[in-house]
Amino acid sequence: MVPSTPQVPEQTARAVMVALERIASPERAQSSARFFKTGPGEYGEGDTFIGVTVPAQRTVLRSFRNLPLTELTTLVDSPVHEHRLSAMIGAVDRFRRARDDGERETIADWYLDAARRGRVNNWDIVDVSAGPVLGGWLYDRPREVLFALARSDGHGLNDLWLRRIAIIATQEFIGRGDASTTLELAPIYLDYPDDLLQKATGWMLREVGKRVDRDLLTGFLDEYAARMPRTMLGYAIEHLTVDRRRHYRSLKNER
Template sequence: MIKAVRAGLEELADPRKAPQMQAYMKSAMPFLGVPKPRRAALLKSLPRVDDPDEWLDAVRTLWREATYREERYVALALSGDRRFQSAGLLPWFDEMIVTGAWWDYVDEIASKLVGPLLRSAPGVVRPHVLRWSADADRWRRRTSIICQLGAKGATDVELLAACVDANVDDPDFFLRKGIGWALREYAKTDPGWVRAFVEARPGLSPLSRREALKHL
């Protein structure tokens, strides 16, 4: 599978697009110039791996040995294989958060990987998310805030409130934007709760407040 990913990406590479993609993402790692639709098609063509250990080893290798950003995008997508999801993957997701350290990786990991695990195994995952909310690493903290995007009625509002409150005074743009985003999304489910939450926190940044109340 590793060989198929690398060969497929090389075949799809567009050197004209690569510099533009790298500049937009402000990435130190270069791009091959393979847009998301083509990566999605490549994913469907990859050989099937049924052994969980072989699968995880391949995913980790693609991520850790990546020389182009698209290799990590593919590794991230493969990490969401529903056949293998369990709370035991949380350390791997955490590694991607910390070593990826940018919003394009972290937002996907938070909402598509950590969030579903939180809902399926809250007893194991919830304490980790709560610890991340006060971690020194801002990407763990952003993950804690936005991991429940799309959860709707299944949102753990106590956890959401705790993760927001742990970061409400932080001046970091990605944390403030993440707070507003998480609250704005939950407002689609319970606008009254979000309005009351925002009103009870005068220290919430203007950016977070504006985003949270955007559609109310």
């Protein structure tokens, strides 16, 4: 008897939504809504969850690796958080499997459009996608767009996400040994009060010290530690020695 070939599901956004709904958990949806700050005045205000973990979303998306960008657009335009995150997981996979620069550029342009339209609009959606897609495209290209995103103003809450996209995109550069853009962007973030931006910038600075050169991190800290928000500084110095951490905190305290 010839074994049957597994049936490939229809490559549509609707099919992805149905597959996610099958494994959704109302209890998880409630806890996710609290975790991602969806209350009035919070950064995720009004976001909707169905309750699917990220690993489960990745498993579902393995059956939908040929989704056209038009279908990813339908997903990213959904009010459901997991649909938008799944769109980004799919976009990252497509970018990594792209056959040529033309296809990669199309995906990067699609990503920027989604971001500017406010669809890459929570920290997990940013963090799963900004480095692989935008950072991946810009690695050996001019990076002025990141500085424009970092200085985003006048877009309401979306300024927060555009600014986070800019600094998180540099994670791809750091992973390839290039800390230059991270160190150029980071001073822009010194005066931003948002906790999510302070954490992201401190995290990327810490990664510079961990993956590229510890001296690059300490050189930045020597110049800016006294001005850095406490959260940013705390994240940046996390892997330094106790004495080094104490030293940089003292610079902050002396200001």
